[in-house]
Amino acid sequence: MTHHRIQDSIILLIKLLVLISATKNIIYWKYPLINSGELFHYPLIPWLAELPQYFYIALSLASFCLSLLIFFSKSTRVFAWVLIFCGLTNLTFQFADYLGLHHDMYLSGLSFIAIGLYFLNPNKSNYGVILAIAASTYLLSGIYKLNPDFINGSMTVDIIGRSSRYFYGEAFSYFAELAVWLSIFAILVEIIEPFFLVFGNLRVKKLSILATLPFHIGILATGTGTVYNLTYPALFWFLVYFHAGKEKPANTGIDFFHFSAIQLTMVVSLIYLIFLGSMIPNLVAAIGRRLI
Numbered sequence: 176m177t178h179h180r181i182q183d184s185i186i187l188l189i190k191l192l193v194l195i196s197a198t199k200n201i202i203y204w205k206y207p208l209i210n211s212g213e214l215f216h217y218p219l220i221p222w223l224a225e226l227p228q229y230f231y232i233a234l235s236l237a238s239f240c241l242s243l244l245i246f247f248s249k250s251t252r253v254f255a256w257v258l259i260f261c262g263l264t265n266l267t268f269q270f271a272d273y274l275g276l277h278h279d280m281y282l283s284g285l286s287f288i289a290i291g292l293y294f295l296n297p298n299k300s301n302y303g304v305i306l307a308i309a310a311s312t313y314l315l316s317g318i319y320k321l322n323p324d325f326i327n328g329s330m331t332v333d334i335i336g337r338s339s340r341y342f343y344g345e346a347f348s349y350f351a352e353l354a355v356w357l358s359i360f361a362i363l364v365e366i367i368e369p370f371f372l373v374f375g376n377l378r379v380k381k382l383s384i385l386a387t388l389p390f391h392i393g394i395l396a397t398g399t400g401t402v403y404n405l406t407y408p409a410l411f412w413f414l415v416y417f418h419a420g421k422e423k424p425a426n427t428g429i430d431f432f433h434f435s436a437i438q439l440t441m442v443v444s445l446i447y448l449i450f451l452g453s454m455i456p457n458l459v460a461a462i463g464r465r466l467i
């Protein structure tokens with residue numbers, strides 16, 4: 176398992192993440208309807224309410240088209256600028272309406288921009304920004320979960336139940352009995368992992384990240400918080416395999432496990448893309464009814 180091959184897989188995963196984010200913005204969150212008078216009318220930045228609806232339509236479509244372009248372009252600079260554009264787009268959608276708040280949009284927006292800046296200028300400072308985003312938001316997410324509604328497992332049961340829309344949903348139902356333990360595990364992972372990311376050596380980082388993967392890939396497989404649960408693994412793998420320090424990654428068995436996990440994550444991502452695609456007929460029908 177070569178280091179370069181793992182890096183290529185991480186880049187491909189990030190491209191899939193950008194495509195899913197851009198597609199979800201249109202089909203699921205319906206951000207093109209900002210300022211349409213039907214949805215979204217509480218801007219965090221007031222002047223965004225003055226922009227015409229076609230601006231948000233154009234922004235959504237541009238983000239989607241560019242997310243497709245990066246699969247065909249081999250240019251690192253093109254990839255970097257598309258990441259920055261899509262990151263700014265996600266933040267713009269959030270600033271345009273705080274009632275449409277989605278924490279994964281803020282996380283992905285900041286992460287896309289930071290990774291894009293790294294590819295434009297790979298240095299320790301830009302690497303440090305990515306590390307700061309990953310560690311700080313992950314820790315805050317764990318602290319936020321320290322509440323009775325999450326600890327008692329009710330939210331976890333709800334998330335597990337959403338897997339019923341997929342062909343493997345029945346298999347997930349057996350995890351409902353472990354909801355409390357899974358909730359505690361999620362809290363511990365999110366509170367402890369940031370310290371491994373910041374203070375651990377490369378081998379410790381690789382081992383600790385493995386513990387986070389069942390949490391994120393499992394939730395991702397339910398179709399819940401897809402962008403959120405794709406962004407963190409992508410950030411973690413980026414921090415390990417695009418490491419800016421002096422340590423050189425060893426070509427060991429643990430790298431094979433990470434490579435396999437990246438492939439599995441991409442498969443689950445493609446399943447979710449198919450699910451998003453299944454929503455297109457209803458979206459087209461709704462647009463048709465509006466035009467008639």
